[in-house]
Amino acid sequence: MKTPRPTVPSRRWWIAAAIAATIALLGLPGEPFVHAAKAVPVCKAGKAVTLKGDIGPKQINKYVELPFKVAKGVSKLIVTYGYPEGNTVLDLGIWDADGFGYKGFRGWSGSRQGRLPDQPPVVIQANKASRNYNPAPIEPGKWHIELGVGHIDTKTSYKVTIKCGKVPLRKPPRPDPVDPNHVARPDAGWYFGDFHMHAHHSNLNAPTQAEFVTYAKDAGLDFMPITEYQINRHWNEWGTTAEENPDLIFWPGREVITYFGHVGIIGETPGMVEYRHGYKDISMAEIQERSVAKGALFQINHPTITPPPIDHLCRGCYWELDDVIDYSMVDTIEVVNGSDGAEYFTEDAIDFWEEKLLTGHFIAPTGGSDDKLGPDYGVPATAVYAEDLSRPALIEGIRAGHVWVAALGVAASPTIDFTASAGDAEVMFGDTLEADAADFTVRVTNGIGQLLRIYRDGVPFPTAAAIPITTDDFTFEFEGTAADTDNPLGSYFRIETRTPQGLTTLGMPIFLAPPG
Structure with missing residues (x-):
């Protein structure tokens, strides 16, 4: 099902030449x-x-x-x-x-x-x-x-x-891992991260660790999933930097590159993770199962970027493994990728994510810069509500759907809040309210001049008209009733904000599940 929304289809194709100039030439494994x-x-x-x-x-x-x-x-x-x-x-x-x-x-x-x-x-x-x-x-x-x-x-x-x-024998470097249970801040709240960050091992001109930290702080990030290509070496290299920056979470992961789609394996897999989908009996299904069993988050990266016939511009970036993986084990989908060119495929990525929601798959949206050099870290960023700033709490928040995407980064995007109440119960992004109807409240700060859009089950609600955001601290209230649906997640409402140029924020839905 395609979701009605303003799009810029004519721009998706002429931008391909610009994208081609910026995409790193990656290795993309495939057949035996x-x-x-x-x-x-x-x-x-x-x-x-x-x-x-x-x-x-x-x-x-x-x-x-x-x-x-x-x-x-x-x-x-x-x-x-x-x-x-x-x-x-x-x-x-x-x-x-x-x-x-x-x-x-x-x-x-x-x-x-x-x-x-x-x-x-x-x-x-x-x-x-x-x-x-x-x-x-x-x-x-x-x-x-x-x-x-x-x-x-x-x-x-x-x-x-x-x-x-033949050189003098030396010992391998001393392992310097990050403490996976470190609590950077004890308070519950919204914390910002970039779900697709490359660092030293992904590019010959990548920033040093000190430069990485500076870029991340300048972007307003609180946690950094470091998703190097294929390799696990960085698991043993960030411990000292993490100790020197105890208020931040450094979260080693990797981008698994195949010829048929890229995924982010975030955390909990310090050993080698396969990438050779199609070699012997290796498949993305096995990669997913092994990674999730170890406790890692499983993310589909940029699923709709460079589709055929321009798929040669980023080989394997376009997602083709829907019939291979288990969507009950997909935690997140990267709906906004990068700050330079890739956003022209965002509309299709939102549709891809929403189709999964409509078929009963509870998957959180994320944004990732995919930056290899540092200046664009955090554009976009993803906000996660967590009980504290730690890896376990972030994982819990992500899997609860307490997530929204700041498409322009922390500073340049509005801040959004979305709640629903019925009787004595009140819920937020990602939660389910057992009710036929609810009173919804949207709050947008620093979004004056933009448009608020509300969707019920992928369709604009209550009409196709967008709602102008007229103040810097803007509140909009509405009553929403669950639609008839066979979606096991229930009927859902979600919000996003936009400028004429495109998306600025997008949130995980709130679900209504009628009692009984």
Whole structure:
């Protein structure tokens, strides 16, 4: 069901060129591996091996698996690769002597690192490693280079070079994890976070941890889910920074990149999380089940961005896994993504989220900047009502639906409040009121000149006309009656605010469930 609302469809397509210029070239895993059937070369200390081959369009969304052996005595690897300029994108991952299971994953950099002539090499040794790769001893045995075929139009060649070195042995870095139970502030209230933040491991020009904190504070954020691409290394790197900023919550997570959709796995998964949907028996269903079982939040990221026929601009960003996952285990959907270009797909993302509500799936809306550099952290932001500022309390608040999205960020968006009462009962965003009808109160601050829109079960209520917000502290009251519905969640009401340019806030609905 499409929700009637003002849209700007003509702008969604011409903005694609601008989006293409800003999207990082990501690695997007997909179908089973393609094996290069050649003799496995041996890389000895002080030597190098070269892996060459050709890739064609039939291998799109697949992996090319390139084995090589590391000899005893090697303690450092330097990896570079290349392929002709054009529309081909090959994405780099490395697996060590522990194989292709969870233990063998050393890292993944997509197409952002290692490609000659412009990118720095990927370096791995015991005590340090390049961004998005795990430092650990270089054990002898069979290793693998993984080339994900993100995009390809015509047959092309590739060349991978692994230089094996010998350096003094050093211990791996001391683990420096964040305390997952830290209480940053003891009071109940609304706390703001950005549900899609990239940091050091997602971009060669990413901010330092100190710069990250400065950007987050400037954006008015209270908690920061740090969703690096695929990797888990940052779980052991933010503890000291968290201790130095005890009033904030640092929340390691990751963005799982597949060729068929991206998800945010937020918290509680310090080990490796699979990303190779379609490889052997690995699927997003397994990724979801394992992550949620560990206590992580499961979020669908930017589900409607760059749909066909422009899906090649952000490979895998458009969501295609509806028939794979269990929506009862989806906690959030990112309805607003980014501050520069992606908002032209927000209307469709709202419809995507609302369709899930209408079919009985209790899923909270979120906003995430998807920023890799820092200045746009917190645009958009998501407000969560929690009993205190801690990871457990935030998870509880999110799963209760006590959420609204500040589409323009904390400072630039209005503040909204939405309650409903019937008899002695009063509820807020995300709550259910056992009543046929209720008295609703909307309060909007700092939204003068904008429009308030109210929806019942996805349809404008009571009419298609929007309500002008005429004061800086604006209150609007109305009576709402539950519609006839077979939705197990009940009939629901939700609010949003807008300017002529687009969405400024959006809240989780309040549900009416008639008694009996």
